Amino acid sequence: MSVLEVKDLTKTYGTNPAVKGISFSVARNEIVGLLGPNGAGKTTTIDMILGVLEPTSGTITIEGNDVARKKSEALAVTNFAAVYAQLPGNHTVHENLNIFGLLYGVPNRERRIDEVIREFDLEPFRNTRCGVLSSGEQTRVSLAKATINSPHLLLLDEPTASLDPSTAQTIRQKIKGYAAKGIGGVLWTSHNMQEVADVCNRILFLSHGRILLEGDPRTLPHEHGKKDLEELFISIAREPLLHESL
Amino acid sequence: MNAQRVYAIFLRQWYLIRGNATRFVQMFIWITVDIVMWGFLSRYLGGISGSGFNFISVFLGAILLWDFLIQIMQGITMSFFEDVWSRNFLNIFASPIRISEYVAGFTLASILRGIIALAVMLVLASAMFGFSALIYGAAISLFLLVLFLSGVALGIVAVSIVLRLGPAAEWFIWPIPALLSPFVGVLYPLTVLPAWMQFIGHLLPPSYVFAGVRTIVSGGAFPGTELLLGIVLALLYIVLAYFMLMTVYKKAIRSGLIARYSAETVN
Numbered sequence A: 001m002s003v004l005e006v007k008d009l010t011k012t013y014g015t016n017p018a019v020k021g022i023s024f025s026v027a028r029n030e031i032v033g034l035l036g037p038n039g040a041g042k043t044t045t046i047d048m049i050l051g052v053l054e055p056t057s058g059t060i061t062i063e064g065n066d067v068a069r070k071k072s073e074a075l076a077v078t079n080f081a082a083v084y085a086q087l088p089g090n091h092t093v094h095e096n097l098n099i100f101g102l103l104y105g106v107p108n109r110e111r112r113i114d115e116v117i118r119e120f121d122l123e124p125f126r127n128t129r130c131g132v133l134s135s136g137e138q139t140r141v142s143l144a145k146a147t148i149n150s151p152h153l154l155l156l157d158e159p160t161a162s163l164d165p166s167t168a169q170t171i172r173q174k175i176k177g178y179a180a181k182g183i184g185g186v187l188w189t190s191h192n193m194q195e196v197a198d199v200c201n202r203i204l205f206l207s208h209g210r211i212l213l214e215g216d217p218r219t220l221p222h223e224h225g226k227k228d229l230e231e232l233f234i235s236i237a238r239e240p241l242l243h244e245s246l
Numbered sequence B: 001m002n003a004q005r006v007y008a009i010f011l012r013q014w015y016l017i018r019g020n021a022t023r024f025v026q027m028f029i030w031i032t033v034d035i036v037m038w039g040f041l042s043r044y045l046g047g048i049s050g051s052g053f054n055f056i057s058v059f060l061g062a063i064l065l066w067d068f069l070i071q072i073m074q075g076i077t078m079s080f081f082e083d084v085w086s087r088n089f090l091n092i093f094a095s096p097i098r099i100s101e102y103v104a105g106f107t108l109a110s111i112l113r114g115i116i117a118l119a120v121m122l123v124l125a126s127a128m129f130g131f132s133a134l135i136y137g138a139a140i141s142l143f144l145l146v147l148f149l150s151g152v153a154l155g156i157v158a159v160s161i162v163l164r165l166g167p168a169a170e171w172f173i174w175p176i177p178a179l180l181s182p183f184v185g186v187l188y189p190l191t192v193l194p195a196w197m198q199f200i201g202h203l204l205p206p207s208y209v210f211a212g213v214r215t216i217v218s219g220g221a222f223p224g225t226e227l228l229l230g231i232v233l234a235l236l237y238i239v240l241a242y243f244m245l246m247t248v249y250k251k252a253i254r255s256g257l258i259a260r261y262s263a264e265t266v267n
Helices: A044-048 A073-077 A093-103 A109-119 A134-148 A163-182 A195-199 A229-238 A240-244 B003-019 B021-049 B056-084 B090-091 B099-129 B139-165 B167-173 B176-184 B195-203 B206-217 B224-255
Strands: A002-013 A015-026 A029-036 A057-063 A078-082 A153-157 A185-188 A204-209 A209-216
Touching: A002 A044, A002 A185, A015 A044, A015 A185, A015 A209, A015 B003, A029 A044, A029 A163, A029 A195, A029 B139, A044 A057, A044 A153, A044 A185, A044 A195, A057 A073, A073 A078, A078 A134, A093 A109, A093 A134, A093 B003, A109 A134, A134 A153, A134 A163, A153 A163, A163 A185, A163 A195, A185 B224, A195 A229, A204 A229, A209 A229, B003 B056, B003 B224, B021 B056, B021 B099, B056 B090, B056 B099, B056 B139, B056 B167, B056 B206, B099 B139, B099 B224, B139 B176, B139 B206, B139 B224, B167 B195, B176 B195, B176 B206, B206 B224
Parallel strands: A029 A185, A029 A204, A078 A153, A153 A185
Antiparallel strands: A002 A015, A002 A057, A204 A209
């Protein structure tokens, strides 16, 4: 069953199309990678799913709730983490999690805060202001916030970009476990192709606002005569028209 | 309206005030300066006029009430600016919160700020200049209600302006009370103003409060009708201000401004 259904989604700024009629879905136990070069429309798509950007046309449904009409209900079962959306630095880790726990209506809030603090190894920083944490620690706080409501749809925009390889691997395992348990589906953007191949069950290649390719990240490169995902990515980024006809 | 989400917005402001002495102290600096300066001026005028006119109750009382309105307005704008300064828009607006809940949270924070400021001003004015709000009788609650509602309306307008024009427009917000003060007759009756200023003054709810202060102190009748008019006008302005905010918000959602809110992205 899909937690996210995107149908014919289009966003145009003036006469410039950013996203051109894309459709896809994410199932509850699935991690879907949204890939593409800079300016492909990934963040625009995520912004529309999060209800902070109005689509020009098309529909987005999260757990049966149309984001355009039932935004609050749809976002109550959604959450996100992005490198460009750090939590306020003037609150402690606990304060931030408490505020967002309230915003997302988390039941047994204190217990859940303790759980995510443990899960993301944030115990030493519980009463530390987020602004003085390292970028990697701040990312872990963002991920703790992103999972505090056990969302059915988790949007992660380059979640491991500022993490060291060891922490990044731990985070990947946690997110994989999250999806495997069937708690929620994950839409994951990353420019790290090894990571995508490791984590994602399925990938969508976006270029110039269109989905050019879709499939299993482990088999897709070979299907298109490429050695690996990185080579396929470079090929699509440089010659999108070649792949549009495929 | 979800009470938990309203509380979350209030709680964020409480944490900020509680956790930072600078934020706490700045709430008192201007009101203290105002009370001290106008208190001494009122005492001086009372001494030289020899008319028996109660300058302390009229001048200092009016300044105290006007500062209460400013604190309510700033309670809302400062709460919003905290999200602007910490680039917290995406986290907030991508959560299930509704705009009405966001504004209600700010309003709760402004009530806290207003009550603290009012208490400090009353203690100072009373201790230093013998001011007593009891002279206003039951009207004090209506004075405060009109000013509270007016402060909320002004705060929402200010938030709309900054959301529409970007963080740089913050500098338009601070002088708003000063721009309005000549029209509402904080220290003088509207009749001393030219006709066009009087016309504007009659459209502004605080005018009815300051006229009421002067009426009561000079032994006039309880200005119930005027204050009721002030309440109705202030409620109307809250509705209009909220409509303005919703219009600006919807435009920001269409343009993508909310997701990338900074001075550079505003158009």
